[in-house]
Amino acid sequence: VQELDFKTLFPATRELVFLNAGSFGPQLQPAVDAYQNQLRKDLNRGRLAPLHDAEYFADLEQVRVRLARLLGTQAEHIALMSSTTDGLNLALASIDWRSGDQIVTSPLEHPGALNPIRACARRFGLSVVEAHIGLGNSQLDQRQIAEAVTDKTRAVVLSHVSWRTGAVLDVEGIGEILRRHENAHGRPIDFVVDGAQSVGAMSVDPSTTFADFYCFPGQKWLCGPAGTGGMFVAERILRHRRPSIVSYVSPAHDRSAAIFEVPGVSWNRPALVSLERTLEWIENQVGWDRVYRTTRRLSASLQKNLRAIADVEVLTPHDAHAGLVVFRHRRMPAEELTRALMEKKIYIRDIPGTQFNRVATGFFNNEAEIEQLTSLVRGI
Numbered sequence: 001v002q003e004l005d006f007k008t009l010f011p012a013t014r015e016l017v018f019l020n021a022g023s024f025g026p027q028l029q030p031a032v033d034a035y036q037n038q039l040r041k042d043l044n045r046g047r048l049a050p051l052h053d054a055e056y057f058a059d060l061e062q063v064r065v066r067l068a069r070l071l072g073t074q075a076e077h078i079a080l081m082s083s084t085t086d087g088l089n090l091a092l093a094s095i096d097w098r099s100g101d102q103i104v105t106s107p108l109e110h111p112g113a114l115n116p117i118r119a120c121a122r123r124f125g126l127s128v129v130e131a132h133i134g135l136g137n138s139q140l141d142q143r144q145i146a147e148a149v150t151d152k153t154r155a156v157v158l159s160h161v162s163w164r165t166g167a168v169l170d171v172e173g174i175g176e177i178l179r180r181h182e183n184a185h186g187r188p189i190d191f192v193v194d195g196a197q198s199v200g201a202m203s204v205d206p207s208t209t210f211a212d213f214y215c216f217p218g219q220k221w222l223c224g225p226a227g228t229g230g231m232f233v234a235e236r237i238l239r240h241r242r243p244s245i246v247s248y249v250s251p252a253h254d255r256s257a258a259i260f261e262v263p264g265v266s267w268n269r270p271a272l273v274s275l276e277r278t279l280e281w282i283e284n285q286v287g288w289d290r291v292y293r294t295t296r297r298l299s300a301s302l303q304k305n306l307r308a309i310a311d312v313e314v315l316t317p318h319d320a321h322a323g324l325v326v327f328r329h330r331r332m333p334a335e336e337l338t339r340a341l342m343e344k345k346i347y348i349r350d351i352p353g354t355q356f357n358r359v360a361t362g363f364f365n366n367e368a369e370i371e372q373l374t375s376l377v378r379g380i
């Protein structure tokens with residue numbers, strides 16, 4: 001395998017031991033160069049001038065194609081989004097809610113999902129049920145979901161990887177339960193998956209999950225710019241659903257996921273060009289298999305190291321994780337630990353309202369960095 005100089009290619013990883021791709025990934029130098037080049041081109045020749053407009057739409061399509069390849073699907077199933085939350089909002093807003101309908105979710109969800117759920121619940125008089133899924137124990141989780149779903153359930157919203165525990169949920173198994181329930185009761189249940197902590201950290205193929213909508217960010221594990229992201233939309237939704245929130249070019253995209261894109265023609269093209277450049281670079285220079293393998297291997301190493309420290313409790317399950325490791329130091333408050341590590345140029349985070357810290361191991365990290373973090377935590 002060709003050795004890449006990640007420290008030069010991702011300048012932020014030279015400044016810091018960068019272990020927080022779960023919030024914002026480090027940006028890639030050639031992708032930021034592409035951003036600046038596009039900005040300069042737009043400045044010098046205008047943004048949607050005749051002769052250049054075909055190129056502009058081709059750029060947008062190229063991003064959909066690249067994201068589709070990442071998720072093992074076709075571009076017609078990908079809508080560009082400005083964030084994960086953007087997709088979650090638009091997915092939920094497209095449902096023909098009736099008063100009394102129920103949304104099943106879990107206590108482990110991020111406000112990016114919970115707030116859109118609550119907004120729909122208030123507006124349409126829905127009830128929200130939190131299924132007590134645990135830490136990636138797939139049989140237990142499936143049972144909890146099966147018990148929570150009733151003939152009033154109209155949507156189920158769950159994260160593929162929990163931002164609070166790092167556990168990977170068996171969305172394939174849960175999706176199957178939902179389809180079975182749907183068939184038995186003759187009433188559709190939209191399965192909306194929050195992929196903020198999965199896409200780019202582990203191999204994801206939404207078509208195997210029975211997800212109707214699978215929402216993900218560009219700025220986290222994919223290391224793209226802020227204001228980018230995507231949403232996979234399943235075939236059965238594309239066939240029958242019309243979104244409630246539309247752009248003035250939406251009809252042009254009939255029958256493709258792009259009907260869910262609200263900016264219409266007003267995209268931040270430099271950001272999208274930059275995301276595409278990042279994805280192309282990772283795909284060709286690193287390879288997604290290597291990305292997922294390294295992410296998981298470093299996470300597993302860190303878990304093992306932390307579990308050997310008497311004062312540390314690791315919350316993330318050892319057998320159902322991707323790139324997040326969530327832990328608690330029994331003698332040091334989480335915020336204080338985040339700050340103490342940052343003073344040593346090690347960048348992790350804590351989870352607000354809890355006593356837990358969270359580490360995200362990326363493909364650009366290495367074992368030496370995991371050892372560095374471990375030895376500082378051990379020394380507390």
Ligand SMILES: Cc1ncc(COP(=O)(O)O)c(C=O)c1O
Nearest residue numbers: 083084085110112163194196217
């Ligand atoms: C699980 C989860 N969902 C949603 C979000 C919100 O993501 P975004 O900023 O892309 O909307 C985050 C992260 O901030 C997250 O971890």
